[in-house]
Amino acid sequence: NAGVTQTPKFQVLKTGQSMTLQCAQDMNHNSMYWYRQDPGMGLRLIYYSASEGTTDKGEVPNGYNVSRLNKREFSLRLESAAPSQTSVYFCASNEVGAYQPQHFGDGTRLSIL
């Protein structure tokens, strides 16, 4: 059981380039999330999808777009990468319902030069 799988694991981009981060879960969860992790700031929510066909902004959505491709997959796109988007990106998923824990992937480490 793979859980939450993120690709790629590492990526280096130049300012202005675009990129899509992929996330897939095999737990049949309805809800999926994208976070970014920066030193000393914990994890901050970028976008989330409460269920297939819906997406909503989180705390730090500027510069990002998302697509909930189907129930399993939730992608994050940087249209024009900026150095401030250098971070570690985590995808998570959980089942709808009170107190359902979120399960995280192992992250994509993204550097923008």
Place this chain on the structure above:
Amino acid sequence: GENVEQHPSTLSVQEGDSAVIKCTYSDSASNYFPWYKQELGKGPQLIIDIRSNVGEKKDQRIAVTLNKTAKHFSLHITETQPEDSAVYFCAAIHKGGTSYGKLTFGQGTILTVHP
């Protein structure tokens, strides 16, 4: 929105000692408080959680306490072992309303357990 403050940012203990990490939250409507452990190069993993209708919860060497009046909650690890070394995050969530499903994380605590 919710704001979660976590202290200390780093914690160093000797093997066998206890470790305590504290978090405060701002939204009195928050009612679910999970704790995550993150090992190097990995994603966060849930280790224990507590709901607002419970004051304390234990799981072997790990316990969490919640004081709703003061709006703070703490993680307690007893008999620490080197494999407990990791980054620990607290989080808070309001289950319901417009905040449904959205965790707010603390800044993290780097715990180092020396053999």
